[in-house]
Amino acid sequence: MTDQVEPAGGPGADGPGPDGAGFTYRTPDASEQELIVVARPEARLRAGAEGVRSAAGSDVSALNMFLGDEQLALEPLFGNEERLHPAAGQHRESDEDGVPDLALFYRVRGGESRAQELRSRLAALPGIDTAYVKPGAVPASLGATDRAQTPAQRPSGPSGSPDVGESGRRKEGAPVTPDFTGRQGYLRPAPEGVDAHWAWQRLGGSGEGVTVIDIEGAWQLSHEDLAGKLAGVVIGTPIQDVAWRNHGTAVIGVIGGDRNSVGITGIAPEAMTATASFQPLGTAATIHAAAERLGPGDIVLIELHRPGPRFDFQPRDDQRGYVALEWWPDDYAAIRYATAKGVIVVGAAGNGAESLDDAVYERRPDGFPEWWRNPFNPSNQPSRAVLVGAGAPPPGTHGRDHGPDRSRLGFSNYGARVDAQGWGRETTTTGGSWNQPGDLQGGPVEIAWYTDTFSGTSSASPVVVGALACLQGMLKAAGQQLMNPDRARAVLRSTGSPQQDAPGRPASQRIGNRPDIRSAVTNLLPSAVGSGRAERYWDELIPYPPELPPRLRLFVAGEWRNLNDPSPDIRQAVRAAFAGGHPDVRVWFSDDEVVGLVVTG
Numbered sequence: 001m002t003d004q005v006e007p008a009g010g011p012g013a014d015g016p017g018p019d020g021a022g023f024t025y026r027t028p029d030a031s032e033q034e035l036i037v038v039a040r041p042e043a044r045l046r047a048g049a050e051g052v053r054s055a056a057g058s059d060v061s062a063l064n065m066f067l068g069d070e071q072l073a074l075e076p077l078f079g080n081e082e083r084l085h086p087a088a089g090q091h092r093e094s095d096e097d098g099v100p101d102l103a104l105f106y107r108v109r110g111g112e113s114r115a116q117e118l119r120s121r122l123a124a125l126p127g128i129d130t131a132y133v134k135p136g137a138v139p140a141s142l143g144a145t146d147r148a149q150t151p152a153q154r155p156s157g158p159s160g161s162p163d164v165g166e167s168g169r170r171k172e173g174a175p176v177t178p179d180f181t182g183r184q185g186y187l188r189p190a191p192e193g194v195d196a197h198w199a200w201q202r203l204g205g206s207g208e209g210v211t212v213i214d215i216e217g218a219w220q221l222s223h224e225d226l227a228g229k230l231a232g233v234v235i236g237t238p239i240q241d242v243a244w245r246n247h248g249t250a251v252i253g254v255i256g257g258d259r260n261s262v263g264i265t266g267i268a269p270e271a272m273t274a275t276a277s278f279q280p281l282g283t284a285a286t287i288h289a290a291a292e293r294l295g296p297g298d299i300v301l302i303e304l305h306r307p308g309p310r311f312d313f314q315p316r317d318d319q320r321g322y323v324a325l326e327w328w329p330d331d332y333a334a335i336r337y338a339t340a341k342g343v344i345v346v347g348a349a350g351n352g353a354e355s356l357d358d359a360v361y362e363r364r365p366d367g368f369p370e371w372w373r374n375p376f377n378p379s380n381q382p383s384r385a386v387l388v389g390a391g392a393p394p395p396g397t398h399g400r401d402h403g404p405d406r407s408r409l410g411f412s413n414y415g416a417r418v419d420a421q422g423w424g425r426e427t428t429t430t431g432g433s434w435n436q437p438g439d440l441q442g443g444p445v446e447i448a449w450y451t452d453t454f455s456g457t458s459s460a461s462p463v464v465v466g467a468l469a470c471l472q473g474m475l476k477a478a479g480q481q482l483m484n485p486d487r488a489r490a491v492l493r494s495t496g497s498p499q500q501d502a503p504g505r506p507a508s509q510r511i512g513n514r515p516d517i518r519s520a521v522t523n524l525l526p527s528a529v530g531s532g533r534a535e536r537y538w539d540e541l542i543p544y545p546p547e548l549p550p551r552l553r554l555f556v557a558g559e560w561r562n563l564n565d566p567s568p569d570i571r572q573a574v575r576a577a578f579a580g581g582h583p584d585v586r587v588w589f590s591d592d593e594v595v596g597l598v599v600t601g
Helices: 059-068 111-122 196-200 241-256 283-292 329-340 457-477 485-494 517-524 566-581
Strands: 033-039 045-050 051-054 072-076 105-109 128-134 210-218 230-235 272-277 299-302 302-309 323-324 344-348 388-392 420-423 427-430 450-455 528-532 538-539 551-556 561-563 585-590 593-599
Touching: 033 111, 033 329, 045 457, 045 517, 051 059, 059 072, 059 111, 105 329, 105 420, 111 128, 128 299, 128 302, 196 457, 196 517, 210 241, 210 283, 210 457, 230 283, 241 272, 241 388, 241 427, 241 450, 272 283, 283 299, 283 329, 299 457, 329 344, 344 457, 344 485, 388 485, 420 457, 427 457, 457 485, 457 517, 485 517, 538 566, 551 566, 551 585, 551 593, 566 585
Parallel strands: 210 272, 210 299, 230 272, 299 344, 344 388, 388 420, 561 593
Antiparallel strands: 033 105, 033 128, 045 051, 072 105, 302 323, 427 450, 528 585, 538 551, 551 561, 585 593
């Protein structure tokens, strides 16, 4: 384990906000903290509307009396205990896959203002193993200082926007949004981006057949650029706050923004996206519920972090000390359940500027069960989720410099546990800027807001999710086995564009590689090289869609094969060969990509 390292100065070292400014997410009172109870396995508790009983015949009268006196309710965190144990109904701390026993977790409703006092009293009752308080979860994004707004200043949303009809879509005659895809550097070839353009030319490479559920607080579901594959809210109740809504809208745009002639395009535009609010269930129950709705190979994205032990779990505007959710026992249990099902879970590593290798994370907090082990320590049983850190975009992106490309941004958590990085600054996508209209396109119409400055491990994580969705789509289209959680982590760690050093932030402060879809495909798909003579050609001077590179297309062995960005000499040689009437153009190809070419006639 290592000591904590203070971030150095210079580009990329600043904290949240355009100039290192602080900010706060408004949250409903109920979301500020959660009081979690862990039952003793032998008590076999069963909680219902009439109170708590013991299937093992234990005396739970003291527990029921306490709950009644304090006007509290104990509810199973992950649903009915018998359903979680349909066979013998026996509880144990974990199953053969290492998934903690979900039936032992309960959430206390009521008494939120006295959570710490109630925690210690609950933990002392018969049938209870322990209890702990979780601080509130917030998006792992960076933004400007939270400015108070009057009702007249506050963005009104679709129903109050003058250019929006009752359907939530823009009225006929409203201004048309420009094409912003040229600003999405994360779509470009490696090392700048993840090479989404290349993936889109491959069967399944736009994320076809893959479902992603985004877990956070709110979204603008009527956004003009999210109409194609957005399934809506499948769990929970969205938080009614424009900052939360802007955040969720930005995340969905990075993953699955519509592929059209306006606005932006998501990395995996054909993936099905859905949303899950952690209100009112809490984070762990929402992760579990999302996993229940997905199949092996689908993806859950956790766009939240919360205050960790560095500053005694206290909320801070600068987000220092915030860490990934998996550190808490019930969230870890829910993630382990999801990954055991074959669902890939991707989580923001957090914006706490923390070394997750630090010894502070080895100390078991008061109230955590004795079986808990630090999940950030690779020596302990992992959650199997992908943790994502925030890397700098190429210098000069949008005219700004955040340090060397792919270097760790100063606010990003880091350590051996972090698997991969995405763009942590300058991420162009749908939605507004923090709690304001979009900085790229604003105005009175919320469904047409766009931002150039989505940031944090929150912007980095959907970049990784988009790359994984493209890869899963290609595997599915090729009839290959989809990546399971372990394979996904291994591919992200063994391929991609390597992390770079920055002054005071060396690559040894690990946030991992930026995904490179093309290099990952060579790791995942068997690649047989074929050869043949070209029968005809097509010199594609103006590519379609326009974001694709110019191509020389050659018809070989019954299919069109593509040579991207051919040199003028190659173009001229192929034209001359076919113009002569007796072309002899020999082509070597892998799938639909030309990997070698010789012109002899």
